[in-house]
Amino acid sequence: MYARGLAEDETENGPTKIHNIIKEESEKNDRKKRRGVDKTEHSFRKLFQRYQKLKSEKRKLSDTLRNSSTKQQKLKVEIAQLKLNQSDLKEELEDLKEKLDLKGSKTPFSKSPEIVTLNQELSAFKALSIVFKEELVRLDEQNKILKSDLKTINKKYGWAHHLLERRNFELQYEYERRKLGEMCADYGIKALRDLSEEMEKMKEDLTKTRHNLKLMTLKWDMDIAEIWDNKNHQNIHSEESLARQESVVSTESGFFGTSSSSSEGKRFILFMYLN
Numbered sequence: 001m002y003a004r005g006l007a008e009d010e011t012e013n014g015p016t017k018i019h020n021i022i023k024e025e026s027e028k029n030d031r032k033k034r035r036g037v038d039k040t041e042h043s044f045r046k047l048f049q050r051y052q053k054l055k056s057e058k059r060k061l062s063d064t065l066r067n068s069s070t071k072q073q074k075l076k077v078e079i080a081q082l083k084l085n086q087s088d089l090k091e092e093l094e095d096l097k098e099k100l101d102l103k104g105s106k107t108p109f110s111k112s113p114e115i116v117t118l119n120q121e122l123s124a125f126k127a128l129s130i131v132f133k134e135e136l137v138r139l140d141e142q143n144k145i146l147k148s149d150l151k152t153i154n155k156k157y158g159w160a161h162h163l164l165e166r167r168n169f170e171l172q173y174e175y176e177r178r179k180l181g182e183m184c185a186d187y188g189i190k191a192l193r194d195l196s197e198e199m200e201k202m203k204e205d206l207t208k209t210r211h212n213l214k215l216m217t218l219k220w221d222m223d224i225a226e227i228w229d230n231k232n233h234q235n236i237h238s239e240e241s242l243a244r245q246e247s248v249v250s251t252e253s254g255f256f257g258t259s260s261s262s263s264e265g266k267r268f269i270l271f272m273y274l275n
Helices: 002-008 014-103 113-248 253-274
Strands: none
Touching: 014 113
16 A cells, blocks of 8 residues: 555655545445444344344243243132032031931932032032143143243243353454554554655655756856856967967967867867866
């Protein structure tokens, strides 16, 4: 990422491209840190809904079992009461039989109104006792089924609770990782921004340096032009002096011609050196 920024800085639009890289990396980090958290949050939410559903089923099943057990206990109490009533009726029946025997009644024992009434009540108690016992058996079977279902629900509930705790830990881990990712991303973006500002400053320094070089080059050109003008002026005076000497001493013309050539060579060397 930093290499891209440095490579692109070689162009005129380097800082602009680095700003684009900062924006691109920032958006990419936002997408990454949201993706992991959203996935874990969705899993946690789904598991929590299942956990709540199991909890509701467990509550309903417990209430049903409790109501069934209460009803069962009431039936047991009523059955016990019926047994007591049957015992009382049997005692009354025996007492009534003894009284009739003592009176010497001619009416058969089984047809006596009191005995018939007692027998009817006793039969009704026996029938009711049978119904209660059948209901008690049915409740026993229902309670066995409810206890089995409740045991299964408790296992699922416990496992769901364990998974929920683990998902909660994973969610906390994702939150912490997201926080760390944000810190790293902020640090990287800050580093890029610092680099961009430094490059802007370097660009300004380079512009100033180029301007100063142009000024120095201009000054050098002016100095060289001045030197060149002075040299040309000296050469003109030298040539006039040589011309006067040639008119006086003709035999030394070859020597002065060599001197003139030497002067031209010096001027050429100076020109090449200065340019």
